Amino acid sequence: MKAITLNRKHLCIPYAAFLILFVILPLLVVLYYAFTNATGEFTLENFISFFSNTNTIGTLFYSLALGIVTTVCCLLIAYPTAYLLARGKFKKRSVLLMLFVTPMWINFTLRITALKEILSLIEGNIAQYPFLNSVIGMTYDFLPFMILPLYTCLLKLDTSLLEAASDLGADKATVFLKVTLPLSVPGIVSGVTMVLLPSMTNYVVLDMLYNSTYIMGSLIGSYFSAYDWHNGSMIALILLVIIFLITLATNRFSDDESSSRGAIL
Amino acid sequence: MEEKNDTIIEMIDVTRQFDETTIAVDHVNLRIKKGEFVTLLGPSGCGKTTTLRMIAGFDLPTSGKILLNGKDISLLPPNKRPINTVFQRYALFPHLNVYDNIAFGLKLKRVVKKPGDKPQKLTKAEIDKKVKRALEMVDLAGFEKRSISTLSGGQQQRIGIARALVNEPEILLLDESLGALDLKMRKEMQIELKEMHRKLGITFIYVTHDQEEALTMSDTVVVMADGMIQQIGTPVEIYNEPNNVFVADFIGESNIYSGAMVGKRLVKFCGKQFPCLDDFEVGELVDIVVRPEDVKMTSPEQGQLRGKVISVVFKGVHYEITALVGKNEIVIQNTESRNVGDVIGICLTPDDIHIMKKTLLSNRYIGYITKKNTVAFGDGEFECDVTQLYPGSFLDEEGYLITKEGKRIDLTDTDVNVEVGLHDISMSDNPDEGGARGHIISIIYKGDHYAYIVRTEENEEDFVFDCEDLWNENDYVSLVIPKDKIKLSLVSAGEDEE
Numbered sequence: 001m002k003a004i005t006l007n008r009k010h011l012c013i014p015y016a017a018f019l020i021l022f023v024i025l026p027l028l029v030v031l032y033y034a035f036t037n038a039t040g041e042f043t044l045e046n047f048i049s050f051f052s053n054t055n056t057i058g059t060l061f062y063s064l065a066l067g068i069v070t071t072v073c074c075l076l077i078a079y080p081t082a083y084l085l086a087r088g089k090f091k092k093r094s095v096l097l098m099l100f101v102t103p104m105w106i107n108f109t110l111r112i113t114a115l116k117e118i119l120s121l122i123e124g125n126i127a128q129y130p131f132l133n134s135v136i137g138m139t140y141d142f143l144p145f146m147i148l149p150l151y152t153c154l155l156k157l158d159t160s161l162l163e164a165a166s167d168l169g170a171d172k173a174t175v176f177l178k179v180t181l182p183l184s185v186p187g188i189v190s191g192v193t194m195v196l197l198p199s200m201t202n203y204v205v206l207d208m209l210y211n212s213t214y215i216m217g218s219l220i221g222s223y224f225s226a227y228d229w230h231n232g233s234m235i236a237l238i239l240l241v242i243i244f245l246i247t248l249a250t251n252r253f254s255d256d257e258s259s260s261r262g263a264i265l
Numbered sequence: 266m267e268e269k270n271d272t273i274i275e276m277i278d279v280t281r282q283f284d285e286t287t288i289a290v291d292h293v294n295l296r297i298k299k300g301e302f303v304t305l306l307g308p309s310g311c312g313k314t315t316t317l318r319m320i321a322g323f324d325l326p327t328s329g330k331i332l333l334n335g336k337d338i339s340l341l342p343p344n345k346r347p348i349n350t351v352f353q354r355y356a357l358f359p360h361l362n363v364y365d366n367i368a369f370g371l372k373l374k375r376v377v378k379k380p381g382d383k384p385q386k387l388t389k390a391e392i393d394k395k396v397k398r399a400l401e402m403v404d405l406a407g408f409e410k411r412s413i414s415t416l417s418g419g420q421q422q423r424i425g426i427a428r429a430l431v432n433e434p435e436i437l438l439l440d441e442s443l444g445a446l447d448l449k450m451r452k453e454m455q456i457e458l459k460e461m462h463r464k465l466g467i468t469f470i471y472v473t474h475d476q477e478e479a480l481t482m483s484d485t486v487v488v489m490a491d492g493m494i495q496q497i498g499t500p501v502e503i504y505n506e507p508n509n510v511f512v513a514d515f516i517g518e519s520n521i522y523s524g525a526m527v528g529k530r531l532v533k534f535c536g537k538q539f540p541c542l543d544d545f546e547v548g549e550l551v552d553i554v555v556r557p558e559d560v561k562m563t564s565p566e567q568g569q570l571r572g573k574v575i576s577v578v579f580k581g582v583h584y585e586i587t588a589l590v591g592k593n594e595i596v597i598q599n600t601e602s603r604n605v606g607d608v609i610g611i612c613l614t615p616d617d618i619h620i621m622k623k624t625l626l627s628n629r630y631i632g633y634i635t636k637k638n639t640v641a642f643g644d645g646e647f648e649c650d651v652t653q654l655y656p657g658s659f660l661d662e663e664g665y666l667i668t669k670e671g672k673r674i675d676l677t678d679t680d681v682n683v684e685v686g687l688h689d690i691s692m693s694d695n696p697d698e699g700g701a702r703g704h705i706i707s708i709i710y711k712g713d714h715y716a717y718i719v720r721t722e723e724n725e726e727d728f729v730f731d732c733e734d735l736w737n738e739n740d741y742v743s744l745v746i747p748k749d750k751i752k753l754s755l756v757s758a759g760e761d762e763e
Contacts, residue, residue, distance in 0.1 A: 160356040163323050166343045167350045168370035168432065178369070182360045 033233035046234035056219065056235070063215040066131070067200035070138040074146040074195050075188065077139070082150035082187075083180075086157070097151065104144050112137055112208045119209070130211035137205045142198060146191040153187025154180075189250045197243050272335075273299040273436060273468050274320060279329030281315050286725055289315040291492035292329070297470065297485075302462050304471045304479040307489035308515065314440060316489070317472045321350050321438050333435075344373075349429035350438040354445060355421045357413045363424055364409040367396045370432040399427040402461065419450045430461070436468045443478065455482055476516050480504065488512050504556075509621055510716070513554040514709045520555040520595050522712045523623070523731075532620055535593045535712065537570055539613055543620040550623045552711075557585065557598040559617035568610020570595075574603045593712035628690070628729055630683040631756065634676040638664055640753060642683045643728060644721035645701020645744065649751040651676055680756040689750035690730035692719070692742040699743030703728065705736055719744060 037043045050056050085097055103111060119126045119133055126133055157180065165175040201217030214222070216239050223232030274297045281290040290312040297303050305313040318324040319331060322343035331339045338346060349370070357366050371392045375384035387395075400406050403423035413421065422442060429437055439458070443451045459482050462469050473479055479486050480500040488495040488503060488511075496508040507513035510521055524534030526545045531538055534553045545551060565571050572588030572595060579585075579602075586597040588609060595611060603609060632642025638660065640649040652658045654676070657669035666674045693699050703721035715735060719728045719742060728744050736742065 158354075158356065160352050160354060161358060163321075163343065164350070164352060164356040164358070164428075165369070167321060167323075167348075168428070169344045169373040170369075171342075171344055174373065179358060179360075183358075185360075 030233045030236055033229045034237045035234075037230060046231050047238075049231065050234055050238060055214075059214045059216060059219050060238075062213055063200040063217075066134055066138070066215060067196050069135050070142065070199040071146075071192055071195045073135060073139040074143055075191065078143060078146035078150055078191065079184075079188075082147050082154055085147075086151050086154035100147055101144050103140075108141055109204070109208065111141065112205055115140055116209055127210045130206075130209070130213060133209045134206050134211045137209050138199045138202065141202070141205060142195045145194040145198075149190040149194065150184065150187040153184050153190075157183055192250065193247055196246065197239075201239065271298050272296050273333065274470075275332040275335075276316070276319075277330045277332065279316075279319065279326045279331060281312075281319060281324060282327045288492050290319070290326075293492075293494055295487065295494065295497070297468060300466050300468055302459070302469045302471065302482060302484045303487060304473060304483035304485070305487050305489060306473060306476060306479040306515075307495075308474055311489040312492035313472045313474075313489050315492075317350075317438050317440055317470060320436070320470065321348055322346050347435045348438060349432050349434040349436075350440060351422070351425045351429050351442040353441045355418075355425045357421055357424055357428070359413050361413070362409070363400075363405070363411045363413065363416075364396055366413065366424060367399055367428045367431050368392050369428065371395055374432065395431055399431040402430065403427045403457075418446055419454070422446060422454065426458075426461075430465070434467065436470060439469065439471045441472055441474070444473070444475075451478070458482065480516070488515065490515075506619060507554060507621065510552045510554070510709055511707075513552075513619070513621070518557050518596065518598070520557065520560070520712060521709060521716075522553045522555075522593065523550070523714075524553045524620075525550050526620075530615075532618065535570060535595075536591050539569065539618055540615045541618045541620055542615050543618075545620065545622065552621045552623055554619040554621065555595070555613060555617055556619075557596040558583075559613070560595060560597040560599075561612040561614075561617075562586075562597060562599055562601070562603070563610035563612050565608045565610045568612050570611040570613075572609055572611055574605050574607045574609060577602060577605055591713075594710075595712065627687060628683075628685045628727075630685075630726070632681055632683045634679045634681060636664075636677050638676060639700075640681060640683060640751065643701050643726040644703070644723045645699070647700035647746055647751055648748045649753060650748055651753065653753055654679075654681065654755055682754045682756055684752040684754075685728075685730075685746055685750060687716075687730050689746060690728055691732060691745045692717070692734075692736060693745050694742065696741070696743045699745040701726070701728070702741065702743045705738050705740045705742060708736070708738055 034046055035042055035044070037045060081100065085093065085100070090096055115137055116126065119136065123129060123133075161179055161183070162175055165179045166172075170178060200215060201220075203215050203218035203221065206213065206215060206218065216235065220232050220235050220239075223229075223235065274295075276293055276295040279290060279293045279295075280288065282288045293312075293316060295316075305316055307313045315324055319326050322338075322341060322345075326339055329339070330337055333346070333348075358369065361369070371387055374387055376387065377384050396409070397406070400408060403426055405420060405423055405427070408416075408420070408424075413424070416424065422445070425442070443454050443458075446454060455478060458469070458471075471479075471482065480503070483500055485497065486500055486503045487497050490511050496503055496512045498506075503512065503516055507516060507519075513519045513521060522534040524532050526547050526549045527533045527538055528547060530541055530544055532541045532543075532551065532553060533539075562568075570590045572590040574586055574588050575594075576587045577584055580598075583598045583600050584602045586599060586603055588595050588597060588611065590611065597611070628643075630642040632640045634651060635641055635646060638649075638651050639646050640651075641647075651666060652660065655666065655668045655674070658666050661667050661673070666676055668674065692705075696702050701721055703719040703726075705717060706720045706727075707716075707718040709716040711731070714731045714733045716731055717729070717736070719730075720726070721728075
């Protein structure tokens with residue numbers, strides 16, 4: 001009996017080792033670099049310089065704007081799609097879902113290159129609309145990450161709750177607003193978390209679509225390629241804190257709204 | 266006219282078909298009186314829940330009409346019906362607290378406050394008052410702010426009832442609403458529901474598979490099976506005068522035997538003649554139901570039947586004694602015990618014997634003759650004697666039928682009526698042994714044998730027959746019918762005669 005429980009515990013060793021080696025240790029390294037200068041002394045200079053520099057603050061806001069617009073676009077497209085997929089009377093539901101998820105199987109540089117060609121056809125010189133193109137590119141790229149959690153959440157939704165609502169006098173719109181929407185908040189939250197961070201940092205999309213504006217990811221990249229580990233780490237740390245705060249806020253929101261915490265990734 | 270006003274809901278020839286082969290509700294006619302406590306009772310899959318869902322508006326009838334107070338509501342969405350439902354798994358909104366759950370319907374409601382005014386929303390104070398009253402009614406006063414997930418099953422169901430009743434519906438529907446509760450809680454809630462029904466005076470329609478629950482609570486019980494209504498009556502009527510073997514077997518414990526009328530008010534079963542109250546034609550084959558608590562035990566000399574006790578089980582209030590009379594078993598409930606092996610006398614007064622016309626005397630199908638001169642019917646193919654179609658005919662070497670007159674007939678694809686007796690079918694484990702295959706969907710014990718119904722998968726054809734061996738419900742079996750027991754007649758010939 002004892003041997004079995006020990007064996008079970010042993011199963012988590014690979015994951016724990018991975019976690020320590022590739023998550024916790026690097027985080028500590030980032031933390032160390034963020035609060036030291038080139039000579040290795042403790043300093044808050046990196047922190048101050050980020051918030052006193054209009055360029056970096058501008059980048060932060062540009063990233064936030066890009067991230068939020070992308071997330072909203074994803075949500076607006078993904079929700080109706082997921083709703084139809086989950087609640088519609090389709091016989092081959094899994095096949096349809098697959099159609100929406102298969103783009104993820106294709107290398108994303110290939111997808112963005114294809115998108116670039118399409119956009120050039122429509123817009124001519126695509127460098128003219130950098131923000132719009134970046135939003136389109138990222139929405140295209142991250143849409144499945146929004147659809148999937150929403151789909152699972154809506155699929156789990158108990159039909160008898162919708163019947164109960166209409167039984168109590170709610171018409172179809174009211175049923176949606178008062179029952180379906182509040183109960184799909186966990187799905188929305190988990191979709192938002194999965195889209196917002198990558199769309200604030202994934203500068204490859206911007207590079208490929210000729211958007212030369214820096215976002216948080218490119219900022220970190222540029223510091224690192226100039227061997228400035230300290231400022232780069234500080235920005236990474238700030239980004240981490242921002243994401244943490246957003247997650248915390250949305251988690252609390254969904255806790256208020258619903259008791260199902262499991263859906264949050 | 267008086268009677269017409271009395272009816273709150275009426276189902277006229279209502280059918281609900283899900284796809285070509287699944288008919289959940291089959292031409293149901295039902296009239297429910299205002300203020301009645303009606304229970305739809307039946308085994309799972311009998312169509313009782315679908316019937317309820319059509320009254321609620323969650324499901325629409327494929328054909329037929331549902332009238333509420335004389336108005337056709339068949340196609341009205343649920344939110345437009347003055348009917349509320351208490352769901353089986355409560356279906357409380359997890360994102361709302363107790364107060365908001367109960368107030369859900371009230372917040373959407375528009376009422377005409379003064380005659381001539383436009384319908385208005387209820388004020389906050391009015392809603393508060395109603396919610397409070399509803400909570401008091403279900404004994405959960407003070408629970409307003411509680412979250413749904415902190416409530417026990419019983420409390421959740423009370424909230425479910427309060428949420429429905431607060432809207433003051435004309436009809437309250439309860440879909441196996443006590444099914445998820447434990448036995449003790451269920452008994453309590455049964456009494457409370459009955460009490461609420463008495464106080465409120467509105468119509469309750471309750472769906473359950475629990476016959477005891479149905480008998481305890483209802484004014485009227487509607488027994489359903491296979492999408493059809495088997496019997497409508499008061500609990501006493503249903504129990505004492507079951508319409509058919511199914512109802513008798515489903516409601517309460519019963520001894521069911523096959524017998525025949527042998528004289529005026531004289532029935533023969535278990536090898537003995539008994540005087541009875543029901544009047545059927547002499548010679549008619551009948552089913553006989555005897556309730557175990559009606560069987561009287563006497564000394565062996567005094568009894569009409571003599572039996573040997575083969576088992577005694579203590580059941581709390583009474584003993585359940587099983588005795589063997591010849592080949593038949595009889596179950597007796599009595600407060601007195603006997604020992605296994607005792608020889609007892611058994612006495613049945615005319616009052617204790619309930620007689621029903623046999624529902625089915627033989628299996629009838631329409632089939633056709635195949636190339637191999639076998640007959641295909643009931644989702645299967647059986648060896649048969651095709652020469653019976655033409656008296657005096659015989660088969661030649663090539664498989665053609667030569668009639669008495671010497672005419673040569675190719676029978677392939679000829680449509681025929683097929684008749685198979687109740688005693689002529691047997692079952693086998695080996696799927697290839699019999700001509701058709703299906704699952705056992707019903708077993709009814711008849712004293713010395715069992716009455717079986719086997720249903721095929723493809724077209725849901727039923728084979729009804731008696732067999733002495735006990736199988737299990739849902740067993741997959743193949744059906745063996747001896748060649749000479751399949752009676753064939755030509756379809757066209759039969760029609761010509763009529």
